[in-house]
Amino acid sequence: MDCVKKMKYVLVSGGVVSGLGKGVTASSIGVVLKACGLRVTSIKIDPYLNTDAGTMSPFEHGEVFVLDDGGEVDLDLGNYERFLDVTLTRDNNITTGKIYQSVIDKERKGDYLGKTVQVVPHITDAIQEWIERVSLIPVDGSTEPADVCVIELGGTVGDIESMPFIEALRQLSYRVGPGNFCLVHVSLVPVLGVVGEQKTKPTQHSVRELRGLGLTPHLLACRSAQAGHILNIYDVSNIWHVPLLLRDQKAHDAILKDLDLLSVAKTPCLEEWTARAAQSDTLTNPVRIAMVGKYTGLSDAYVSVVKALQHASIKCKRKLTIEWIAASDLEDTTAKEAPDSHTAAWNSLKGSDGILVPGGFGDRGVQGKILAAKYARENNVPYLGICLGMQIAVIEFARSVLGMAEANSTEFDKETPHPCVIFMPEGSKTHMGGTMRLGSRRTYFQNADCITAKLYGKSDYVDERHRHRYEVNPNMVEKLEKSGLMFVGKDETGRRMEILELPCHPYFVGVQFHPEFKSRPGKVSAVFLGLILAASGQLKSHLKKLSSSIMISNRRVENGISSAMNGHTNGNGNSSPLRYPNGNGNHARA
Ligand code: GLN
Numbered sequence: 001m002d003c004v005k006k007m008k009y010v011l012v013s014g015g016v017v018s019g020l021g022k023g024v025t026a027s028s029i030g031v032v033l034k035a036c037g038l039r040v041t042s043i044k045i046d047p048y049l050n051t052d053a054g055t056m057s058p059f060e061h062g063e064v065f066v067l068d069d070g071g072e073v074d075l076d077l078g079n080y081e082r083f084l085d086v087t088l089t090r091d092n093n094i095t096t097g098k099i100y101q102s103v104i105d106k107e108r109k110g111d112y113l114g115k116t117v118q119v120v121p122h123i124t125d126a127i128q129e130w131i132e133r134v135s136l137i138p139v140d141g142s143t144e145p146a147d148v149c150v151i152e153l154g155g156t157v158g159d160i161e162s163m164p165f166i167e168a169l170r171q172l173s174y175r176v177g178p179g180n181f182c183l184v185h186v187s188l189v190p191v192l193g194v195v196g197e198q199k200t201k202p203t204q205h206s207v208r209e210l211r212g213l214g215l216t217p218h219l220l221a222c223r224s225a226q227a228g229h230i231l232n233i234y235d236v237s238n239i240w241h242v243p244l245l246l247r248d249q250k251a252h253d254a255i256l257k258d259l260d261l262l263s264v265a266k267t268p269c270l271e272e273w274t275a276r277a278a279q280s281d282t283l284t285n286p287v288r289i290a291m292v293g294k295y296t297g298l299s300d301a302y303v304s305v306v307k308a309l310q311h312a313s314i315k316c317k318r319k320l321t322i323e324w325i326a327a328s329d330l331e332d333t334t335a336k337e338a339p340d341s342h343t344a345a346w347n348s349l350k351g352s353d354g355i356l357v358p359g360g361f362g363d364r365g366v367q368g369k370i371l372a373a374k375y376a377r378e379n380n381v382p383y384l385g386i387c388l389g390m391q392i393a394v395i396e397f398a399r400s401v402l403g404m405a406e407a408n409s410t411e412f413d414k415e416t417p418h419p420c421v422i423f424m425p426e427g428s429k430t431h432m433g434g435t436m437r438l439g440s441r442r443t444y445f446q447n448a449d450c451i452t453a454k455l456y457g458k459s460d461y462v463d464e465r466h467r468h469r470y471e472v473n474p475n476m477v478e479k480l481e482k483s484g485l486m487f488v489g490k491d492e493t494g495r496r497m498e499i500l501e502l503p504c505h506p507y508f509v510g511v512q513f514h515p516e517f518k519s520r521p522g523k524v525s526a527v528f529l530g531l532i533l534a535a536s537g538q539l540k541s542h543l544k545k546l547s548s549s550i551m552i553s554n555r556r557v558e559n560g561i562s563s564a565m566n567g568h569t570n571g572n573g574n575s576s577p578l579r580y581p582n583g584n585g586n587h588a589r590a
């Protein structure tokens with residue numbers, strides 16, 4: 001795309017009401033543009049005062065999404081990463097808090113040379129500078145900036161807190177000029193009455209409001225229950241239809257025309273999306289996963305976990321059903337206080353093909369989660385524990401198998417005589433502030449023969465994202481391992497336990513990291529895949545297939561057909577020396 005010199009911007013704003021699927025529309029626009037051969041990045045603007053989403057309750061705001069660089073950001077960034085298959089940075093999420101903080105920091109340093117610091121121009125300039133800087137950060141693995149930056153403005157036009165952003169974007173659109181800026185306004189067209197009349201008045205009002213603020217939409221995306229309008233984002237059976245919907249209505253042509261890109265773009269090919277959307281609609285063979293968490297019924301609180309389960313289920317050709325179980329309902333106290341909820345919770349746990357205990361903070365429901373892990377372990381039900389879910393598995397094992405009835409995490413019981421999970425903050429030079437271990441960290445496999453290494457297709461290491469303060473107590477590892485709970489993945493020091501497996505169980509896996517944040521529809525997370533494969537009775541044959549394909553490639557190597565193993569395991573688990581940390585922090589790469 002040498003001919004594209006300037007950054008092109010697509011701004012997506014929202015009108016009338018929130019919850020219109022603006023994020024999905026914006027990321028779908030990105031997907032279609034990408035399919036036209038353009039490289040796409042994205043920025044999400046959240047006009048709230050919080051600096052980032054790290055301190056926000058999942059109850060109120062949905063999941064906190066974690067990026068490679070440790071940024072704790074709005075869950076919409078997860079949408080962009082999944083849809084566009086990009087790796088974003090914390091700066092791709094702009095908040096009012098971040099902008100004000102940067103301006104106030106400059107003011108304290110005296111950078112404004114005695115001037116009065118004001119919303120216009122100082123805040124609005126800072127917003128524009130931020131957008132222009134961040135839009136140039138390469139996000140798709142190449143060293144070049146993208147061609148197009150999709151900016152999603154959170155909230156609804158007219159909100160007081162988004163005013164400085166609207167003004168900054170108005171100035172930006174004026175500065176970059178026609179041909180470099182396209183505004184897509186997502187609005188609602190309600191359908192009223194028995195005859196199903198579509199009402200356009202609310203949209204008219206919100207467009208007028210936008211115009212009054214100096215921004216004119218180039219394109220209207222109208223969310224409606226029915227088809228047949230401007231750019232009609234009607235209700236669809238799964239979100240993978242949305243890019244197809246936009247493509248079919250030639251949204252890309254309108255946007256490309258506004259961005260002066262028609263001549264360089266190709267016809268969008270979305271075969272993979274078409275196949276996925278269709279397959280997701282036709283799956284009938286069920287797989288039931290019990291999600292034993294704190295925020296049940298609030299799927300936004302675990303949105304990336306749900307997506308990762310969906311990706312894996314589609315890959316395994318299974319229709320996913322999630323049984324939401326409030327962990328506290330499994331506890332004995334509930335049996336006394338609300339026996340019906342207790343019975344219902346246990347029935348749905350026992351009716352599930354697999355159990356997942358996701359990440360979490362605080363002690364509510366911990367005992368229920370321990371009971372779920374115990375049930376999975378004792379009854380050979382596939383189990384995946386993520387972050388807190390891994391810690392829970394260790395506590396349960398210490399209590400039931402090692403006989404340490406009061407074993408606990410010091411997060412929940414500071415005085416426990418058997419602290420099997422302890423506070424292990426990270427003293428990182430590059431990650432300042434806080435005590436949380438955040439962002440991408442490396443896990444080294446200790447044994448190429450373990451299930452997770454096979455599922456990852458790697459015998460050396462994997463990079464996954466973290467968000468936690470507590471970890472398995474390294475001093476208890478020997479005891480746990482002697483009784484059969486194996487720590488098959490560790491950090492470079494060998495002190496932090498990253499992956500656990502129970503070899504005598506069909507699939508019992510705990511990970512200290514959050515694999516859900518890196519799962520993509522086309523690149524399914526290995527441990528989620530393992531869970532769904534095991535829950536649908538396909539794990540054994542899958543592993544057999546994997547090892548036979550590795551054996552074939554080994555034979556090729558031996559016969560000299562291929563000269564390199566490309567860093568993958570050789571599958572027989574004994575002839576390739578594993579690359580363990582050698583103590584000086586240098587890890588040989590295959
Ligand atoms: N509360 C636990 C910790 O801080 C687990 C965190 C999580 O599950 N994300 O270690």
